[in-house]
Amino acid sequence: MKNYTTIKDISNLSETIKEAILLKMNPFEFQDLGKNKTLVMLFFNSSLRTRLSTEKAAKNLGMDVMILNINDAWNLEFEDGTVMNVNTSEHIKEAAQVISQYADIIAVRAFPTLEDKAKDESEYVLNNFQKYASVPIINMESATAHPLQAMADAITISELTEKKTPKVVLSWAPHPKALPQAVANSFVEMMQDLDVDLTITHPKGYELNPEITRNSTINYDQEDALKDADFVYVKNWSNYNDYGKILSQDENWMMTKAKLGKAKFMHCLPVRRNVVVEDAVLDSGQSVVIEQANNRTFAAQVVLKQLLENI
Amino acid sequence: MKNYTTIKDISNLSETIKEAILLKMNPFEFQDLGKNKTLVMLFFNSSLRTRLSTEKAAKNLGMDVMILNINDAWNLEFEDGTVMNVNTSEHIKEAAQVISQYADIIAVRAFPTLEDKAKDESEYVLNNFQKYASVPIINMESATAHPLQAMADAITISELTEKKTPKVVLSWAPHPKALPQAVANSFVEMMQDLDVDLTITHPKGYELNPEITRNSTINYDQEDALKDADFVYVKNWSNYNDYGKILSQDENWMMTKAKLGKAKFMHCLPVRRNVVVEDAVLDSGQSVVIEQANNRTFAAQVVLKQLLENI
């Protein structure tokens, strides 16, 4: 692995999942690998799980970690040729090259604007870091993708499935705030690469990027979609077509115990209780959200391990 | 020790103080104890001494430390059954369980509102972390208690006393801002468990929680209370009865060299000079505030050590 900006960077998914599960059993086994190696984590947006799990993963491997929460004092310029006489004080060309000298791996979190679709889809923050950095880049959730979360999800399903080809349903849920499509995008892409039977369900008009979903089943009837599901991944996203807008807050799309049937309930967290999913689901043994969050550490650790082995 | 949320969690105080003093003499002796163990420090309120001394203590024991300054981006829900469709984005149930997976010990700082007495006294932040976390919780100053400070104070008095049973006076002082009762509460409780003769002095109406002070002497006459004191602990707190209000800024309650007599002067810091105490006291050899702050490290270290030994 040379970078981990999308799940397409994984060369062998099933081997990687197995390796993550081995790391989980013995997290401190490879502490020599990270010795005198530094992970710089750059947060353009705040973070709880990603921050702690990735930092923990790096330290499990013996790495040093340096964390920068980017604030208004550091406005990066991403355009070429700009006369930088207004707000931006440093160009990504310098920033990425400079940080590369203090880091062996750089991890970046940068959310979408949810206003300018073309700009978001260009992944200008992440891609410019990758373009100008001289060290590997890890995506800690970008405008359109969250591959560390998708890796944790894949590990969780692999650990818990009782079938060779489980039925997995991605079910949209209402939410009071406009959220990115990143988690849903990476989850769909990851499921397409796993041996699962994936169905996506959401209100009409809430289609994700069709380039991502084109090989997957979409069923607008939530009840029908959920039938015989083994894993139900619930997630809100704001509208992709009418970009970044909230067109529905239909409470009927909230996940309930009745709808869930015998399936395992998955969510990336944080989750708004009794909006996205009712208490009865989260407080039941069918919820695996805590285990998913636990697997964030080993998702990050297997990625860091593979990157370190390639340095 | 299973948690350290109040001084009641200490099983053997005199042994613990002795152990802290031994750690102070040889702070790096137990570095194997914390190897591959992680302390997560969560700050709902900012911190200087608590932050640095606790982080130092953990590193002295060989632990890794991960620090999260909680900002507005992470609004926790503490009520059961809420429909979380307004401000709160994550429930403490998930947050505490998730962080427990990245941490071996969690330390939490969460100040009172000083507006809602019942809510503050419920210690809903700290107690909910303890309820849902699967690892030990340390109180880095909560709504009503600051047991790490009280432990440092106990160490300081034990080190410096020349008498078997010194006279210790807790003396209220004026302050322009409304401050919590936490430091005073924990100091009183700690002194009640030590072999000292405790007197509390403050303006009438500034009584602390009577459940805490019921076995201690209260004397409204500051001069009389200070007579023959060996240690004088000066501290402001806002009103407990008329909750969170500033009813007095009477400058006559400021500590002076003349009032102090031959006693040692104690304060938890930060201290407002010439408001809480005059320069002549702080700049004299009778002030032990710097030593108290030094002992914050070893208070935290003995707590972490006892928790680590129980994991």
Place this chain on the structure above:
Amino acid sequence: MKNYTTIKDISNLSETIKEAILLKMNPFEFQDLGKNKTLVMLFFNSSLRTRLSTEKAAKNLGMDVMILNINDAWNLEFEDGTVMNVNTSEHIKEAAQVISQYADIIAVRAFPTLEDKAKDESEYVLNNFQKYASVPIINMESATAHPLQAMADAITISELTEKKTPKVVLSWAPHPKALPQAVANSFVEMMQDLDVDLTITHPKGYELNPEITRNSTINYDQEDALKDADFVYVKNWSNYNDYGKILSQDENWMMTKAKLGKAKFMHCLPVRRNVVVEDAVLDSGQSVVIEQANNRTFAAQVVLKQLLENI
């Protein structure tokens, strides 16, 4: 070395530069030196390069690092005898003594007001830390000096010069914001101590502190000044005489490829492209700004090493 607050603290510059270059070749050689030693970094102003390079340098030497971003919650008092009943909540006397107990070395960043010249020139933040701390102090950019940057600049010139006595030009550049004189001041002082031929060029009226520049050549004709230069250091500073003001934004002072001739281009970064310097310079092989930033690590590391050897 006892402190590193100005470049005057360096006892043997040429030996120090040689030592830095050796550290660059083998950064992890002295990891025992920093074992169980803690660097506390205090940022009154935010930082990217200084933060990451200094933290990296400390960890390269095996030190622990604790970082505090000072915010409004911690207003320090620097005056003696003040009645602290308004904004300031802690006096530097206590703060510096207390932090000294948690640190083996303290590094401080505190920018000038650019409003009160006398206050800025008193270096009250840095000097008060040095006055009251009981451990060495490192200047991570103060009101009037940036000696870590100047050390990195000296290393860079020493590494890259092809002449015994290169011609070095410090050339003022326009900038939309009022910037400190700190980088320029320390660069001039450093060049005066190196075997270089220094010329300073800037618009009339933009003279730096004459106590600093009195032994250096000032040439108001930029073209003439740049003739046959080997290294051109470009930097904006706000006016020193009409203190902190922007009296010129004359675009003719921007550095261009044509003006640069065959010289190496230097800048401390961050740099505003096409305002301070045109793209053609930064994107050419003549720019050594990335190497300068790399040398920040080894500048900090040689300083930390010399301080640790003296503890």
